[in-house]
């Protein structure tokens with residue numbers, strides 16, 4: 001549990017991080033902790049895995065949260081946002097200044113950022129918008145324009161609306177109950193926003209059904225979309241194989257890839273949304289699966305590297321984001 | 336003086352008796368970001384099948400009090416990729432590799448062992464017999480003394496003679512000693528125990544089973560007393576047979592408990608998900624526990640709980 005040995009230049013660290021603040025932000029909580037190594041290595045879209053419950057905890061699995069902010073104070077701090085709705089996240093919400101948290105991070109593949117100054121639309125659902133703010137800052141450094149489209153069930157669940165309004169070229173808000181912004185869901189207005197903002201690239205983070213619909217619309221408008229998925233995770237570091245989803249590689253082969261290390265950011269159109277929660281019959285290693293001839297038709301005509309297994313699988317997705325928050329949503333993950 | 340933690344596993348000397356548990360450390364690569372894999376007693380790799388496997392659908396995991404359920408379904412790239420990529424990597428890092436193999440027929444297990452015999456640098460083979468036998472109506476090998484013995488015999492016959500073969504036992508049996516005996520008579524050089532216990536969680540919000548595969552394997556501290564009991568019973572019945580104990584080990588104290596019950600080595604599984612540097616920490620804690628009790632060699636305390644008046648040691 002002590003800072004782990006290998007101070008390699010990149011890659012995740014395990015640190016004991018002192019809590020600076022625990023704040024309530026509308027329906028959510030935000031914790032800022034001192035973690036210089038993680039802050040220094042962080043790139044937007046990456047996440048931290050947090051041990052919960054203290055010593056001798058009965059909750060063995062780390063909770064994964066996107067990093068919302070890093071700052072240089074105290075040598076480097078990280079902030080993450082979560083909804084306190086399970087035992088683990090309620091324990092986290094009860095932390096106080098100077099408590100110590102065991103954090104592992106930064107984890108996962110970050111959002112790729114465009115080389116050219118293009119128009120970027122950042123779409124967030126609930127606290128899934130948290131990782132979009134450091135991404136927005138990075139995009140602006142690259143002279144991209146940033147428009148926001150944020151949605152949630154109700155006004156107090158739209159995370160970061162004010163910051164979005166202050167820092168985005170535009171910010172559109174939707175709520176299912178109509179208590180803030182447009183009544184409806186983000187995909188109701190996505191087409192209009194894309195049109196008005198002349199969007200070139202979409203980044204999205206939030207619940208899986210939202211990501212799936214955003215991807216479908218982006219395809220319709222022929223706009224590239226990077227999504228940060230929320231899959232239930234147990235370890236966050238790639239050893240347990242619980243967080244898999246079917247993703248098509250650059251060679252056209254579908255693999256069950258780990259969202260914690262091969263994602264959480266994927267190119268939206270490479271995720272087989274309809275097959276999440278199943279093993280598609282044509283997935284690498286599915287029952288009855290046979291290796292195809294190496295140059296078998298890949299959709300992009302590619303047939304690059306036939307790959308050899310889960311590990312390289314999602315490289316095709318080389319982009320991305322990381323989703324939501326804590327507990328990554330799923331029942332059974334315990335939050 | 337610091338206690339001597341060195342432990343023999345077949346012809347190999349391990350620097351300490353703490354191993355990773357199969358399926359909880361991949362093939363060591365991810366852990367190397369947090370901990371020096373050459374300082375772990377040995378890396379027990381994820382059970383490898385002949386062909387690539389996609390595993391079971393998600394959700395594959397549910398947290399429980401002091402434990403978790405998993406139904407991964409042995410997802411992995413198959414033995415060829417393992418031999419080309421993972422094993423050489425482990426060896427290049429100076430780690431010792433215990434290779435776990437799985438299969439769905441006796442012949443498949445034998446074939447896997449033959450494939451491994453061609454590879455240098457395997458410290459031991461752990462045979463995961465907690466798999467359904469497709470030739471016996473899906474009955475799990477580990478639950479039938481005859482099937483379990485047949486697998487071990489097939490593996491022992493085709494593995495390199497100098498490489499020890501450990502049979503990994505399931506606790507989900509009426510008489511674990513009977514299975515253990517059968518494996519040892521079939522040629523097992525040692526026994527690993529315990530694999531997960533079959534369990535189930537129902538999500539009371541959705542009112543449906545939490546796992547897509549319905550049932551899953553329970554691991555973590557919740558099962559430690561079951562592990563201690565299994566190791567105790569088997570080491571009582573088969574003294575002298577090396578045992579790799581596992582099940583819910585979170586600390587050096589827990590490792591010591593399994594060693595007192597009769598395990599000469601201890602694997603750490605679920606604890607790694609909680610703490611990626613768990614193995615190194617547990618080695619350190621075990622060292623402290625032994626030093627505090629004035630134990631000079633870790634091997635001295637193996638099975639000590641079986642001795643009358645063990646508690647009298649100072």
Ligand SMILES: Cc1cc2nc3c(=O)[nH]c(=O)nc-3n(C[C@H](O)[C@H](O)[C@H](O)COP(=O)(O)O)c2cc1C
Pocket residue numbers: 240356357358359381382405407409435463503529530531552553554555556558581582583584602603604605606
């Ligand atoms: C996610 C997960 C995957 C596992 N995969 C394997 C496996 O591939 N082969 C095997 O023999 N045991 C496997 N096991 C069982 C562990 O090796 C170990 O026997 C069991 O989890 C008990 O130890 P623990 O409580 O320390 O985890 C797995 C356990 C978990 C939690």
Ligand code: FES
Pocket residue numbers: 232233234235236237238239240241242243258259260261
């Ligand atoms: S969460 Fe364990 S492999 Fe991804």
